[in-house]
Amino acid sequence: MQEQISSLREEITAQVSGAENMAALEEIRVATLGKKGSVSGLMKGLGGMSPDERKVMGPALNGLKTEVADILAARKEVLEEVELEARLASERVDVTLPVQEHAAGSVHPISQVMDEIAEIFAGLGFDVAEGPDIETDFNNFTALNIPEEHPARQDHDTFYLKPDAEGNRKVLRTHTSPVQVRTMMSKEPPIRIIAPGRTYRSDSDATHTPMFHQVEGLVIDKDTHLGHLKGTLEAFLKAFFEVDAVTLRLRPSYFPFTEPSMEVDVQCSFDGGTVKIGDGNDWLEILGSGMVNTKVLEACGLDPNVYQGFAFGCGIDRLAMLKYGMNDLRAFFDADLRWLKHYGFQALDLPTIAGGMSR
Numbered sequence: 001m002q003e004q005i006s007s008l009r010e011e012i013t014a015q016v017s018g019a020e021n022m023a024a025l026e027e028i029r030v031a032t033l034g035k036k037g038s039v040s041g042l043m044k045g046l047g048g049m050s051p052d053e054r055k056v057m058g059p060a061l062n063g064l065k066t067e068v069a070d071i072l073a074a075r076k077e078v079l080e081e082v083e084l085e086a087r088l089a090s091e092r093v094d095v096t097l098p099v100q101e102h103a104a105g106s107v108h109p110i111s112q113v114m115d116e117i118a119e120i121f122a123g124l125g126f127d128v129a130e131g132p133d134i135e136t137d138f139n140n141f142t143a144l145n146i147p148e149e150h151p152a153r154q155d156h157d158t159f160y161l162k163p164d165a166e167g168n169r170k171v172l173r174t175h176t177s178p179v180q181v182r183t184m185m186s187k188e189p190p191i192r193i194i195a196p197g198r199t200y201r202s203d204s205d206a207t208h209t210p211m212f213h214q215v216e217g218l219v220i221d222k223d224t225h226l227g228h229l230k231g232t233l234e235a236f237l238k239a240f241f242e243v244d245a246v247t248l249r250l251r252p253s254y255f256p257f258t259e260p261s262m263e264v265d266v267q268c269s270f271d272g273g274t275v276k277i278g279d280g281n282d283w284l285e286i287l288g289s290g291m292v293n294t295k296v297l298e299a300c301g302l303d304p305n306v307y308q309g310f311a312f313g314c315g316i317d318r319l320a321m322l323k324y325g326m327n328d329l330r331a332f333f334d335a336d337l338r339w340l341k342h343y344g345f346q347a348l349d350l351p352t353i354a355g356g357m358s359r
């Protein structure tokens with residue numbers, strides 16, 4: 001019996017060290033330690049032995065079992081390492097190779113427009129600020145002068161999250177304006193930021209999707225005024241629509257977070273069925289803006305006797321549709337490769353003020 005054990009040990013050791021891959025190793029494991037395996041078979045024999053025999057053979061067989069398990073585990077570790085090395089070698093990508101045109105993906109129009117906006121505002125000295133998609137009720141509403149009972153809350157078709165233990169409900173931010181709050185609370189003026197990002201409202205048709213994109217702008221300093229707002233928006237829209245001049249119309253409006261508030265229209269023509277920004281006899285509403293309400297400054301810890309400024313908020317999807325001539329917003333989020341191929345942008349053509357926004 002002892003002999004049988006030692007020859008089995010030798011045999012298994014040789015088999016294990018000869019196993020070239022995980023599948024072969026697994027076969028050996030089943031053939032030895034598996035229910036019907038050779039080692040298990042010997043263990044079953046213990047039952048028919050005399051107590052004296054069992055006293056010797058029990059520990060010997062258990063030793064064999066442990067030993068076999070150990071060498072299987074050791075070999076497994078080696079083989080795993082080998083397989084990983086092989087995979088790393090086969091999946092290696094040389095990132096220094098030139099991009100292959102036919103294999104390259106394309107930049108989504110939304111990303112393109114966000115890059116264009118960031119580039120234009122960078123030229124005007126704005127930083128890009130960010131905030132989370134899941135916001136507190138305070139940042140999304142209350143700090144922006146939209147308290148609990150305010151009717152403006154109804155306009156937002158808000159997606160609420162489940163309340164936490166204290167009963168506070170977070171929201172999917174309904175606009176990018178909470179980034180204003182975050183910025184004013186964390187930075188000393190002068191502040192000059194844009195905040196592009198995703199926003200959410202429970203609304204869906206050809207021009208509304210439950211997730212959409214906005215860009216927020218905020219400038220706070222000691223003597224920032226409406227003239228600065230108008231000049232900034234003119235410079236932005238001129239650069240964005242790549243025209244020599246734009247004419248803006250500022251219409252009085254209402255937003256809880258600005259006072260006074262205005263909606264901004266840009267002069268355009270719809271001749272020939274397409275929108276042309278820059279001249280013409282029509283007006284296109286393009287964004288909301290105003291002077292930051294003193295209540296908002298106060299809620300964010302800024303002294304309204306010292307600081308003032310302007311803010312604006314603009315739908316990015318709409319800007320993209322206007323500039324690149326798409327008419328159904330829903331197609332933006334269908335991930336249809338044919339659409340992306342048609343409307344997408346080349347990955348290496350980054351928009352620059354000097355080189356052009358869209359080539």
Ligand code: DAH
Nearest residue numbers: 175177288289290311312313
């Ligand atoms: N937050 C507004 C919305 O989503 C847009 C907006 C209007 C933002 C005026 C502003 C602003 O900063 O001043 O409808």
